């Protein structure tokens with residue numbers, strides 16, 4: 001039987017790829033990777049080979065092509081239930097946080113794109129970004145206060161992975177995560193797969209158009 005293949009974007013920029021990739025690594029789901037550099041002349045054609053949706057990530061398991069980060073996470077969770085918290089109410093909250101991230105926070109996602117290599121960029125938030133940032137601080141703080149940490153729901157789960165790009169973005173643009181969440185961000189960043197992702201992102205040489213690497 002062939003090993004499932006996860007098609008991802010380059011690590012420095014592809015926040016949607018990071019989410020299921022991290023879940024799969026933490027769950028011990030065996031897979032191979034195909035990396036497609038984003039925003040290059042051949043990107044669309046390359047992605048189209050794997051998904052008519054024109055987006056990465058895509059998980060290919062035999063004849064099955066699963067696209068969209070949350071669908072991939074749910075597929076992995078069917079075989080590895082520890083992807084979500086064991087307790088029903090916590091599981092529902094973890095899914096709510098994850099769905100809110102998946103569907104929302106467009107202001108932050110657009111104004112503060114993930115760029116792991118860049119550091120110390122300051123971009124003044126407008127009103128929509130301020131609202132997103134406040135909401136993110138609130139929901140991280142609330143989850144950690146309920147669980148007692150160290151991760152959002154005690155042990156690592158998919159909600160931590162869904163918010164992992166927030167850690168990268170807030171670090172790049174020096175945005176405060178709010179009381180309580182800084183320790184969570186440090187614990188998350190110290191996970192071995194997260195360290196591997198960051199290290200590989202720093203070594204990548206692909207750059208998207210108009211990108212300048214910060215200090």
Ligand SMILES: N[C@@H](CCC(=O)N[C@@H](CS)C(=O)NCC(=O)O)C(=O)O
Pocket residue numbers: 009013014015016017038039043044054055056057067068069070102
């Ligand atoms: N809702 C999708 C969003 C995926 C997405 O927007 N992926 C970006 C990369 S992070 C992409 O494939 N962009 C295509 C391109 O840049 O051509 C998911 O959750 O997987």
